[in-house]
Amino acid sequence: MNPFRYECASDALGVIALLSQASTGTFIAGGTNLVDHVKLAERRPDLLVDSARLPDDQIEPLPEGGVRIGAQVRTADLAGDRTIRARYPVLMQALLEDASGQLRNVATVGSNLLRRTRCIYFQDVSKPCNKRDPGSSCAAREGDHRELAILGTSTTCSATNPSDMAVALAALDALVRTLGPAGERTIPLTDLHRLPGHEPERDTVLAHGEMITAVDLPPLDVAGRSRYRKVRDGASDTPAFVSVAAALDVADGVVREARIALGGVAPRPWRAWKAEAALRRMPATEESFCQAADSELADAQPLPGNAFKVPLARNLIVRCLLDLLETPEEAER
Numbered sequence: 569m570n571p572f573r574y575e576c577a578s579d580a581l582g583v584i585a586l587l588s589q590a591s592t593g594t595f596i597a598g599g600t601n602l603v604d605h606v607k608l609a610e611r612r613p614d615l616l617v618d619s620a621r622l623p624d625d626q627i628e629p630l631p632e633g634g635v636r637i638g639a640q641v642r643t644a645d646l647a648g649d650r651t652i653r654a655r656y657p658v659l660m661q662a663l664l665e666d667a668s669g670q671l672r673n674v675a676t677v678g679s680n681l682l683r684r685t686r687c688i689y690f691q692d693v694s695k696p697c698n699k700r701d702p703g704s705s706c707a708a709r710e711g712d713h714r715e716l717a718i719l720g721t722s723t724t725c726s727a728t729n730p731s732d733m734a735v736a737l738a739a740l741d742a743l744v745r746t747l748g749p750a751g752e753r754t755i756p757l758t759d760l761h762r763l764p765g766h767e768p769e770r771d772t773v774l775a776h777g778e779m780i781t782a783v784d785l786p787p788l789d790v791a792g793r794s795r796y797r798k799v800r801d802g803a804s805d806t807p808a809f810v811s812v813a814a815a816l817d818v819a820d821g822v823v824r825e826a827r828i829a830l831g832g833v834a835p836r837p838w839r840a841w842k843a844e845a846a847l848r849r850m851p852a853t854e855e856s857f858c859q860a861a862d863s864e865l866a867d868a869q870p871l872p873g874n875a876f877k878v879p880l881a882r883n884l885i886v887r888c889l890l891d892l893l894e895t896p897e898e899a900e901r
């Protein structure tokens with residue numbers, strides 16, 4: 569392991585100043601993801617800045633009716649927040665599918681968004697991996713495809729994004745607030761993570777030293793009837809094969825509004841824009857739900873070992889929407 573400096577900062581500008589002088593420096597929150605990568609020498613930081621003392625640890629109402637979640641809020645605290653449970657149940661459910669209670673007690677909202685892929689070849693430094701070692705090739709393409717993406721893939725990398733919370737936030741139109749050397753900016757959650765393209769080593773659009781400070785949830789009536797479903801290998805601590813975050817507003821048997829995002833199927837949380845458009849003003853029936861799912865998955869490009877994800881995603885979208893149709897709103901919380 570390379571030697572590195574460790575610093576604590578109590579204000580965001582202090583963090584930015586420290587990182588601007590450290591070319592491979594980075595933030596550390598709970599360390600449950602980063603420390604693994606440092607041990608594997610996949611990351612070689614010259615500086616770790618501990619974010620534990622930063623003040624962004626509140627969940628606050630926004631003037632126009634939304635909610636601001638500080639980046640340092642522990643995911644356990646977010647899952648237990650009364651406002652989140654009542655107004656954004658899909659987010660609470662996704663958080664409870666994420667890892668274990670112990671991990672949620674240390675993981676933060678900012679760090680969970682930046683968790684790196686669980687691709688087994690990315691973790692195995694004896695195998696070539698374009699994300700870990702650009703230009704070395706992709707061991708997964710010749711190997712086990714079960715965990716890989718079916719949407720937004722590239723021949724350079726087909727790893728999936730591993731955050732459950734991010735899938736719910738994608739469905740909820742969340743905005744990510746950041747502070748970096750170039751100042752503040754706001755990024756739609758759906759634009760935070762990159763598709764691999766020719767730079768699979770870059771997971772997000774964030775610049776070096778750019779810190780997530782908060783996530784804003786807009787006021788969203790449809791979110792009151794929302795839910796998260798996840799299919800995985802095993803009972804806990806494993807990433808999704810497929811997950812679905814959905815919200816549905818139906819009046820007189822017709823869909824007024826729907827929000828759908830998918831996890832486990834793409835390099836980033838996948839907002840199902842085509843499925844949503846296909847549902848709008850359609851009868852709220854299983855047939856419409858099937859057609860909407862098919863319209864989203866028509867672009868899927870599975871590999872031989874993960875073709876099962878296409879019908880799995882279809883069935884999970886339909887099941888999630890039927891659940892929302894059949895279950896009273898209060899029972900979702």
Ligand SMILES: Cc1cc2nc3c(=O)[nH]c(=O)nc-3n(C[C@H](O)[C@H](O)[C@H](O)COP(=O)(O)OP(=O)(O)OC[C@H]3O[C@@H](n4cnc5c(N)ncnc54)[C@H](O)[C@@H]3O)c2cc1C
Binds near residue numbers: 599601666679806
């Ligand atoms: C065994 C295991 C199973 C898990 N299963 C799941 C699961 O099923 N679903 C799921 O969603 N998650 C899962 N997780 C993830 C876990 O819940 C944590 O969210 C994750 O490990 C990151 O938390 P951390 O605080 O330890 O991050 P760290 O390791 O401290 O940091 C992760 C990354 O975030 C960066 N970072 C941290 N804070 C900021 C910030 N404010 N701005 C910019 N960058 C920042 C760090 O530099 C680092 O690159 C699992 C983790 C483990 C260990």
Ligand code: SF4
Binds near residue numbers: 705706
């Ligand atoms: S899929 Fe991506 S992360 Fe996995 S081995 Fe290939 S390049 Fe690496």
